[in-house]
Amino acid sequence: MQFLDNGNGTMTSKLNISFIGGGNMAAALIGGLAGKVTDGANIHVVDLNPEALQNLAQRFGVSTATGIDAAIAASEVIVLAVKPQQMKEVVAKLRPHVTSQLVLSIAAGIRAVDLKRWLGGHDAIVRCMPNTPALIGLGITGMVATAGVSAAQRDTADLILRAVGSTVWLDDEAKIDAVTAVSGSGPAYVFYFIEAMQQAAQELGLTAQQGIELAKATFVGAAQLAAQSPEPVSLLRERVTSKGGTTYAALTSMEAADVKGAIIAAVKSAAVRGQELGDEFGRD
C-alpha cells in the first residue's frame, strides 16, 4: 500500500474503508485509523443511529449515512461491525454493493461461509476478533482469511487491525471462537476481577477510591511485568508467594474454591456461546 506524506510529520494512505455499524468497536477502530492509516475523509460509516454518526463525524472527520449507500461501492474495505443478531439483514442490503472489496467482519460467532452465502458467493472475507483495549491502541485481534483473500488484502486487513494493537493470524476459522472466549471477552473478566478486588478492599476498611486505585494499579503493574518479563507467569506468581505468608493464604483459599477451574469453565462457555451465535444467527 502506498503511503502519502502529509507534510506535517504524518503519513496516511488513500485507503477507502466503509464501516457498517458505528458502535463501540467501530469507534475504537476508526480512532486508530483516522489520520494515521488513512484520512478520516476516506472513512465512511453507516449506522441507524444519527447521534453515533454525528459523534464520529465530529471526532474523526468521517462521512456518514443512515443507510447503505453508493459510497460503499467505492471502498476497498467494508468492515461489518453490527451485532451478530443484525448481520444477516445488514449483509442482504449490502450485497448489491459488493464487488471486489475485502469484507472484514468483527462479529462474534458469524461464520465466513454464511457471510459468503449471504453475499452471493463473495469470497474475500477476513473474520477478526478484536477487543476493547483497542480504544487505547492496546487491543489484540485474532484473524482468519478465506481462500479468496489476496496477499495484498491480507496485508491491508493486518494494517487495519494493527492500527489498534497487535494481531494473531489463525490457520483455521474454528479457532476464532477460542480467541473470542479468551481475548475478545477477556477484558470483561479482568474488569470483574478488579471489581471484586475493590469490593474486598472496602470490606477490609479502605475507601472505594483507595480500593479502585490499588486494584487498577496492581493489574496494570502485574500485566506489564508479565508482558515484559521473559520468565513464565507461574514463576512471577511464586515470587510473590512466601511460604506461610499472606499470598499463600489467599491462593490456598482460591484453590479450595477452585477459582482456576471456574475461570476455565467460564472461558469455555464463552467459546460455546460463540458457536451458538453462529448457529442461531448464521445458518438459515
Ligand SMILES: NC(=O)C1=CN([C@@H]2O[C@H](COP(=O)(O)OP(=O)(O)OC[C@H]3O[C@@H](n4cnc5c(N)ncnc54)[C@H](O)[C@@H]3O)[C@@H](O)[C@H]2O)C=CC1
Ligand atoms: N464490544 C466488544 O468488546 C467486542 C465486540 N465485537 C463484535 O463487534 C460487533 C459490534 O459490537 P459493539 O460495537 O460492541 O456493538 P454496538 O452496539 O456498540 O454497535 C453496533 C452498532 O450497529 C448499529 N446498527 C444496528 N443495526 C444496524 C443496521 N441495520 N445498519 C447499520 N447499523 C446498525 C447500532 O446502531 C450500533 O451503533 C459485534 O458483532 C460484536 O460481536 C468484537 C470484539 C469485541
Ligand SMILES: O=C(O)[C@@H]1CCC=N1
Ligand atoms: O460479548 C460479546 O458477544 C462480544 C464479543 C467479544 C466481546 N464482546
